[in-house]
Amino acid sequence: MFRERADVAVRVGAASLCVVGATLVALAGGRYAIGSYRADVARRLWDERQAQALVAQARDRATIAASFQRVATGAPVARLRIPRIRLDEIVIEGVGDDELNAGPGHLPGSALPGMTGNAVISAHRDRHFSRLDELQLGDTIRTETTQSSGAWVIVSRRVVGRETPALFQSKEPLLTLTTCWPVRYFGSAPDRLILSAKPIAGTWADGARARMRGDS
Amino acid sequence: MRRIPVTLRSATTAMTLCAATLLMPAALSAQFTTFVAPPRKATVDSAKATVAVAKARADSVARMTLSDMKAWVDSAAGVSSTQVASASDTVMTSAPAMAPAERQPTDRTTTTFSNGAIAPNTASPLPAYLVAGLAALIVGTLLLRIRPRRA
Numbered sequence: 530m531f532r533e534r535a536d537v538a539v540r541v542g543a544a545s546l547c548v549v550g551a552t553l554v555a556l557a558g559g560r561y562a563i564g565s566y567r568a569d570v571a572r573r574l575w576d577e578r579q580a581q582a583l584v585a586q587a588r589d590r591a592t593i594a595a596s597f598q599r600v601a602t603g604a605p606v607a608r609l610r611i612p613r614i615r616l617d618e619i620v621i622e623g624v625g626d627d628e629l630n631a632g633p634g635h636l637p638g639s640a641l642p643g644m645t646g647n648a649v650i651s652a653h654r655d656r657h658f659s660r661l662d663e664l665q666l667g668d669t670i671r672t673e674t675t676q677s678s679g680a681w682v683i684v685s686r687r688v689v690g691r692e693t694p695a696l697f698q699s700k701e702p703l704l705t706l707t708t709c710w711p712v713r714y715f716g717s718a719p720d721r722l723i724l725s726a727k728p729i730a731g732t733w734a735d736g737a738r739a740r741m742r743g744d745s
Numbered sequence: 746m747r748r749i750p751v752t753l754r755s756a757t758t759a760m761t762l763c764a765a766t767l768l769m770p771a772a773l774s775a776q777f778t779t780f781v782a783p784p785r786k787a788t789v790d791s792a793k794a795t796v797a798v799a800k801a802r803a804d805s806v807a808r809m810t811l812s813d814m815k816a817w818v819d820s821a822a823g824v825s826s827t828q829v830a831s832a833s834d835t836v837m838t839s840a841p842a843m844a845p846a847e848r849q850p851t852d853r854t855t856t857t858f859s860n861g862a863i864a865p866n867t868a869s870p871l872p873a874y875l876v877a878g879l880a881a882l883i884v885g886t887l888l889l890r891i892r893p894r895r896a
Contacts, residue, residue, distance in 0.1 A: 550879065
């Protein structure tokens with residue numbers, strides 16, 4: 530009698546574990562699937578936007594003022610490529626959960642890559658920036674926006690506390706990549722990894738250089 | 746040259762006028778601008794002074810010496826400074842009870858850029874969920890596969 534009850538209890542517990550486990554796996558897998566889907570959507574939108582920008586430039590109707598309009602949260606704003614870690618992602622406006630689930634997020638209010646000011650891009654340490662810690666000083670980064678494209682060189686690498694002010698305005702074009710530190714999949718993230726990069730002269734078009742100088 | 750006769754009466758009158766000229770302003774609290782009487786020198790009671798100094802030291806919150814005025818101006822203007830304060834910048838001596846409370850770390854998140862903003866929170870619980878779920882599934886499946894023992 531006691532053994533039968535114990536067996537029943539074990540089976541009920543095992544079934545509960547299976548249910549809880551399946552729920553957690555479904556939750557995490559679902560989020561990953563949604564993020565992957567949104568990344569695909571962002572890439573498609575980015576391709577369309579690039580095509581439209583090319584057509585507009587060809588028709589000589591692209592104006593700087595029109596291209597600098599405020600970007601909606603969740604919209605693709607740039608393409609980020611880091612050859613050393615084989616990263617090629619579409620950067621999405623915003624750093625909320627949904628945006629970071631889909632791809633690296635551009636911090637609203639910061640400059641766009643290639644513009645005068647500090648362009649801040651953040652991503653999850655377990656997703657798109659999982660290998661960001663492999664980057665060293667001197668490594669190159671490429672960015673593309675609808676207005677400009679060019680290369681950057683990493684000039685600063687530091688780890689700061691999560692409450693430490695780390696993002697500052699810049700009078701010169703600057704690219705800042707951030708993710709949680711230490712770069713591991715589990716546990717708390719008490720610190721932040723901050724990489725700063727400066728544009729490499731000669732890799733930017735004349736118009737982009739003018740925007741970097743703030744001529745527009 | 747004509748001689749002026751000096752009598753005792755005229756001399757007394759002249760001296761009285763001189764004395765009045767010198768003493769009247771003090772009596773009238775310096776109504777005359779030509780002469781301002783100096784304030785009376787306060788008498789120092791050494792015992793009271795010692796007590797007052799001790800009391801002032803006990804009441805004072807802090808004694809601060811600012812040597813880096815740039816940092817002070819930046820902090821007054823609400824601008825974050827990237828420089829880390831060194832021991833030589835600001836020296837504060839204060840009573841332990843009056844020391845400012847340490848800032849507790851708050852769970853702040855950055856959603857928009859501002860000068861001196863903290864980096865956005867990019868930690869995700871999804872990997873932990875995934876591993877915990879897989880572990881629960883494996884353990885649950887193993888337990889279910891154990892056949893109940895017959896008595």
